[in-house]
Amino acid sequence: MVKDKIAIITGAARGIGFAIARRFAGEGATVIIIDLAQDAVDEAVAQLTTDGFSAAGYAGNVVNGEQMAEIFKTIHARFGAIDILINNAGITRDGLIMKMKESDWDAVIAVNLKGTFICTQKVSRYMMKQRHGVILNIASVIGLMGNSGQANYAASKGGIIALTKSTAKELASRNIRANAIAPGFIRTPMTDTLKPEVVESYAKAIPLSRMGEAVDVANTCLFLASDLASYITGQTIQVDGGLIM
Ligand SMILES: NC(=O)c1ccc[n+]([C@@H]2O[C@H](COP(=O)([O-])OP(=O)(O)OC[C@H]3O[C@@H](n4cnc5c(N)ncnc54)[C@H](O)[C@@H]3O)[C@@H](O)[C@H]2O)c1
Structure with missing residues (x-):
């Protein structure tokens, strides 16, 4: 479905991003991991190449426009195309509105929303020239339903959904598709810190009665990135076990 495609995934040294990288690599794509720390990137790339997959990686911060432009230029020169961009890098800095520090608001909006914009802007340049491409943005069900204690995160993810629609409208004439994926509660390092009773209470609210796995999100990305979509x-x-409908 994505054989021989060049797919860039941000925030892919671990968690959902790494699961997407592994799934796409398993289907024959060349996956390019971008994440903050060089050692984490190297380790993730090594895991994939040891398994015989085609992978490369670059350390970068999605909020740094100049750095990202340089990385995408290098990737394009090295691989000759950028077929798929998956904006997955994301953070949380939870707190009630009354107590939320402005720096926590700014950090979450910067990484989640501005980072998605920056990577979309820089990569769409190459996609527009080659007249094809797929952009997938990892949002969240929180961006659809809101959440107490996550005003910054909810606003960033709701913003990503609106950004995705604008991207889709602007780039459709160049044969570039853009879609958002809204995962529910997925088992990753981001959610491993939740207490077991919290996980249990979430699971009770989910019709499919379990937290999702990162591969559930990766499978949906694979479909959306392929010509089947x-x-x-x-x-x-939504990839949320029916949590909101
Ligand atoms: N886990 C869930 O339940 C869940 C649910 C809905 C949405 N999501 C979204 O899925 C995405 C991945 O989440 P996860 O659970 O795998 O999180 P995670 O914390 O396990 O992984 C996020 C990765 O992004 C990287 N990252 C953070 N800031 C970055 C930056 N500025 N530049 C580059 N890389 C950066 C981190 O280093 C990390 O490797 C996020 O966008 C998250 O909001 C997760």
Whole structure:
């Protein structure tokens, strides 16, 4: 489905991003991991190449426009195309609105929303020239339903959904599709810190009665990145076990 495609995934040294990288690599894509720390990037790339997959990686911060432009230029020169961009890098800095520090608001909006914009802007340059491409943005069900204690995160993810629709409208004429994925509660290092009773209470609210796995998100990304989804753009696909409907 994505054989021989060049796929860049941000925040892919671990968690959902790494699961996406592994799934795409398993289907024959060349995956390029971008994450903050060089050693974490190297380790993730080594795990994939040891398994016989085609992978490369670059250390970078999605908020740094100049750095990201340089990285994408290097990737394009090295691989000759950028077929798929998955904006997955994301952070949380939870707190009630009354107590939230402005720096925590700014950090979450910067990484989650501005980072998605920056990577989309820099990569779409190459996609527009080659007249094809797929952009997938990892949002969250929190961006659809809001959450107490996550005003910054909810606003960033709601913003990503609106950004995705604008991207889809602007780039459709160049044969570039853009869709958002809204995961529910997925088992990753980001959610491993939750107390067991919290996980249990979440699971009770989910019709499929379990937290999701990172591969559930990766499978949806694979479908949306492939030609099977060639008539789907500007959509937000929930991967949440039926949590909200
Ligand atoms: N885990 C969940 O339940 C869940 C649910 C909905 C949405 N999501 C979203 O999925 C994405 C991945 O989440 P995860 O659970 O795998 O998180 P994670 O914390 O395990 O992984 C996030 C990765 O992003 C990287 N990162 C953070 N800031 C970055 C930056 N400025 N530049 C580059 N890389 C950066 C981190 O180093 C880390 O490797 C996030 O966007 C998150 O909001 C997760």
